[in-house]
Amino acid sequence: MTRIAVIAANGKAGRLIVKEAVDRGLDVTAVVRGENRTVAQHAIVKDLFDLTAADLADFDVVVDAFGAWTPDTLDQHSTSINHLADILSGTDTRLIVVGGAGSLYVNPEHTLQLFDTPEFPDEYVPLSKAQGAALDEIRKRDDVRWTFVSPAAEFLADGECTGSYVLNGEELTTNEAGKSEISYADYAIAIIDEATADAAHAHVGERISVRW
Secondary structure, eight states: OOEEEEETTTSHHHHHHHHHHHHTTOEEEEEESSSOOSOOSEEEEOOGGGOOHHHHTTOSEEEEOOOOOSTTTTTHHHHHHHHHHHHHTTSSOEEEEEOOSTTSBSSTTSOOBGGGSTTSOGGGHHHHHHHHHHHHHHHTOSSSEEEEEEOOSEEETTOOOOSOOEEEOSBOOOOTTSOOEEEHHHHHHHHHHHHTOOTTTOOTTEEEEEEO
16 A cells, blocks of 8 residues: 655645545545644644654655745745755655646747746746746755646636546646646646556656646
């Protein structure tokens, strides 16, 4: 049985990722700073930055659903991902990161990112750049089995669970209607699909993206 730890499990994305994993019969531990409000069978009550290698030693997969939203904490996207990479360094444990869409490329040369485009909302630029910086940090690591998963441009917290999604790579893609959307629920399915993928289908050392 795959053993999964979900960090920041009490958040909207974290709770749905936990639920999807539990529904599949996996052994799931919620990593939370306070009361466990998920359906996970087990919990580690600890701040992410206080986690040690011993805390995560028994897991096959660690899902990082951490997010920081205020201007004075945005740098924690990078510091947290480096902390997790440091304590998982040299192990077989996979690190799957819940990423953002703003850093997806919008040209085949990969020189222009979504947050660089004039249509991108100004209020989301700092967060998206912070998430992009975290991706840049984890790209430097060849000692960790990481995967960074970007959602679609429209990430719908209360969107329906359709049970399906389209897997893509580094570039922003849209459906036939020209939309880039995914619900948190279907994104959670994609995360657990990746967490349980066999070696031939796992995207280790890659950034992938999912949309409807």
